[in-house]
Every structure is written in structure tokens, then in C-alpha cells.
Amino acid sequence: MTNFVKRIADSLPPRPLATLMPSAGTKISALLEEFFSLVSECRKGIRDPATVEWVEFVSLLLRYQNDERKRAGEATWTVLRQRPGAPTGGPTIEAYVAFLELDRADVLWMSRNWKNLWPVLVWVNSLGNAALVGKLASFWPGAVNMEESINNSFEEMEAEFKREAAKNRKAKSREKLGKKV
Numbered sequence: 001m002t003n004f005v006k007r008i009a010d011s012l013p014p015r016p017l018a019t020l021m022p023s024a025g026t027k028i029s030a031l032l033e034e035f036f037s038l039v040s041e042c043r044k045g046i047r048d049p050a051t052v053e054w055v056e057f058v059s060l061l062l063r064y065q066n067d068e069r070k071r072a073g074e075a076t077w078t079v080l081r082q083r084p085g086a087p088t089g090g091p092t093i094e095a096y097v098a099f100l101e102l103d104r105a106d107v108l109w110m111s112r113n114w115k116n117l118w119p120v121l122v123w124v125n126s127l128g129n130a131a132l133v134g135k136l137a138s139f140w141p142g143a144v145n146m147e148e149s150i151n152n153s154f155e156e157m158e159a160e161f162k163r164e165a166a167k168n169r170k171a172k173s174r175e176k177l178g179k180k181v
Contacts (some may be wrong), residue, residue: 001132008120009135012113016105019067020060020139035060039103049103054095061098113139 007171017039020032035057041047054061058080080094117139124132 001127001129002135005120005124007131009138012117012139013109015109015113015139016064016068016102021138023072030038031057032060042103050096052099054099055091057099058091058095061095061102065098065102065104078176131156 016091017036020035022029022032038047038052042049042052062077062080065080068078080091080098121136121140122135
């Protein structure tokens, strides 16, 4: 099982948000927790990303940009830089654009890889083996307790499936009643 999980982890490209996670054994900072909380709120539609002061997270956004540059074999930056063609502006606009680039890259990663990775995450978590869960931790960034996050997400997903099934049953029931009348 260990080799199977390791092959899965090695075969997937790194998740963009995972570049922000501290190295193993290091505690997640309050700034990073706040950042992941804001990203979660923005993705759920609770908060508009344009209203967030992303300037506060320049160090995290710069870490992402530099990781991307290192993988491409390019020199790292000391300040946030815009890609060619990106809107120019002050530090507030630059930080917002850097966040949008990071978010877009992560959403693309999710659309390409999440459907295949999710069942493995749930399965590995159900085994209760912390070492195996740790091998996949980089694909679940932002979770202080990955095991708890997976369980909560799984419960939310199950509840959503039940709501959807009930909605479909109700629609079918109404359709049958409409045909009889």
C-alpha cells in the first residue's frame, strides 16, 4: 500500500497551493491559516476576492511565484512581479493579480487531478495510517488537521448527495402526479 500511495503522490504534479505549506514538522503560521481561510471563503462565494487586502499576504504570494520560477529554472524574485500583459498598478493591484494567478493555477490543478485523487484520499484516510495520509498531505493544503478536514469534506459531500437524491425523488414524484391529473 505504501508503494501504491507513493506512486500516486509522485505521478501527480505539485498542487499550486501546496507550495505555501511549511516544511514537514513546522507549525502552520497564523498568516497562512488566515490566507487559506480567505481562499476557502472566496471559493465558497462567502467573500468577494476583490474586497480582500491581498497585500497582507505578499510574502506567501511571492513564495508561490518563486517556486514556479525555480521549477522553470529561472532566478527568483524579491518582490511581486507581474506577468507580461497583466494590469499594472500599485502594490494592492499587484498582490490581487498574484492571488488571482495562484487561485487560477490551483483551480486548474483541481479540475485536472481532483476527481482521481479524492477516492484515494478517502481510502487512505479510512485506513487510519498516519504515514500514508502524510504522503498525500501536500494535495490537501490549508488543513491544519488533514484527517479531520477529509472527514468533514466527506460528510459534506455525502450530505450534498443525499440532498440531490431527495430533490430528484421529489421532482419525479411531482412529474408522476402531474401526468395522472
